[in-house]
Amino acid sequence: MDLPFQIRKIIHVDMDAFYASVEQHDNPALKGKAIAVGGQHRGVVAAASYEARKYGVRSAMPSKTAKEKCPHLIFVPPRFPRYKEISAKIREIFYEYTDLVEPLSLDEAYLDVTENKKGIESANQIARDIRRRIFEETGLTASAGISVNKFLAKVASDINKPNGQKTIHPDRIESFLEELPVEKFYGVGKVTANKMFTLGIFKGKDLKKKTLEELTRLFGKSGSYYYHVVRGVHNSEVKPHRIQKSVAVERTFSEDLMDDQQINDKLESLSQELHQRLQKNNILGRSLTLKIKYKDFSLFTRSITQEEYFNSPVKYLETGKKLWELRPFDKPVRLLGLSVSQLNTEEKKQVSVQLKIPFKEFERD
Template identity: 85%
Template sequence: MDAFYASVEQYDHPELRGKAIAVGGGHRGVVSAASYEARKFGVRSAMPSKTAKEKCPHLIFVPPRFARYKEISRKIREIFYEYTDLVEPLSLDEAYLDVTENKKGIESANQIAKEIRQKIFEQTGLTASAGISINKFLAKVASDINKPNGQKTIHPEKIEKFLEELPVEKFYGVGKVTANKMFSLAIYKGKDLKNRSLEDLTRLFGKSGRYYYDVVRGIHHSEVKPNRIQKSVAVERTFFEDLFDEQQINEKLENLSKELHQRLQKHQILGRSLTLKIKYNDFSLFTRSFTKEEYFTSPEQYFATSKKLWELRPFDKAVRLLGLSLSHLNTEEKKQVSVQLKIPFEEFEN
């Protein structure tokens, strides 16, 4: 989806259309999503609201409405399932679809993407972009090329040339830090990355070296997993005013424990590892985890453990954010039958 949260707000509130808006943020928070009008000024998700306001003085902050986003996300997934059951959601606004064998018998993957995007627009009023290719990595990269409201097909015979000319910072999985390291090594495009041996890349980037070696050659064997395993459940809060008082901290941890328990109960999830996250007013971050042999089962257990983890903090400073997350869950991934991707393509694309 194109700037999903922000686009939903602009659709539901016509007075915001064409304006620079940020979902979330406010006095002390961070930006959850930014409209394309705001992105022109350099506003991005996860950016502190103060920084966002400095970059875009006329930025409008809008409180998030996650129930609304989930409602629309469900409608979008229903459209996906009209074409295939092999849908792997990544988030509320993004998913992989394997349309090798689709329910409508459409031979063109490009045509399927066009139909899905049109149905999304007709049923939600929102635009989506799509990437089409022979594996998840290439489809992901392609999906960003003609955003917003477009699609890109990377045909099998054009993969090699496309990847050789692709800037390394555009490779999915290459973040800002890794990209800067590659620049320092004179690796600017895919062809530069391709010239490096597997041994060289492994030495420079550890286990990720094998991934970079493969994907620059168009190799990515990950299947579309409809029942993608959930690895953790988290809740966190950024506070309007910094917290100093121990009683305030305990109150917030107790509230977070109750909220976490409610989320877990709703989906019948249990877990064995609890992690406390603390962000201080200087933006330094501290996390500590505790793992039990048996599952956590009550908010009282989360609260008691979080207090013990709090006592392990290395220093006393004003607290900006607190978070709790549970991992080592009782969710199990159902195995899916592997299907070799052989997707017919069309030359025409948007």
């Protein structure tokens, strides 16, 4: 395969059922049991242990549905300060190998190890070392994917989960992608996958038969993405400092909100919390969004953008009330959220080194 891009060594590290694994590690009585991190009565599942996943319990699933699928499911309240503490330890391990680390969340990150601080030629070896260090220092397991770009590394990290790793070697990219089910392509969600199925697209080789024009017509801007990634082309670099695009606060309520006074009280509380969070990080934004989730889980969002930055909880509250008046339904509300975007944070240009590395320096798994 003639690869039309420079070869890099990218690792995607993904912790295994992170929140749930932390809870099982800190409380040995939970080990081996089906647990869900999240609110039992009104919330949604933030994370599920592998024991719970066997019953179909997944993150973002309503707790009621999770309990129906797994009657013996144990709900554990989330402890985000603890998760952040462990995440910080894991990132310190990453930085021992490279400064080109792009965190995606508390439990996953991309690493560019084309050039690394320890001078290790094998990206496979680096991934093994990192996973071993994580286990020794936190007691938790991680999986990893290794390849020439972020897309392939992300796909690879999911193949041998949990507690495994997979390398997609440059000369195997074409055959790997041709046989990969389209629902396994990173960026192809359930709805898109179903649409592809109706078009007779089940594997990468089927997707590859479509022209750029066809895919753009069928999937809009995403069509170009699908056209290129099925050919192994994904030029996005590992960005060490991700620019924050929004700041949000939201609450799921133990009882549905029914009247305007309840809504106003909650909006006032959210406005204060949002202001404190923004002030703490010296952030301002010009766009405010109200998020409403109704009792039936239908979702409504509406935004207002202004020339000047929002700068006080009073402004957030006043604008939030205006957005509330634009709601399409008068139905019981289970969740409210406020978020600010179009921030005053300026994007910093990052310099990352891209070197053409001989294929032989990739160690096969």
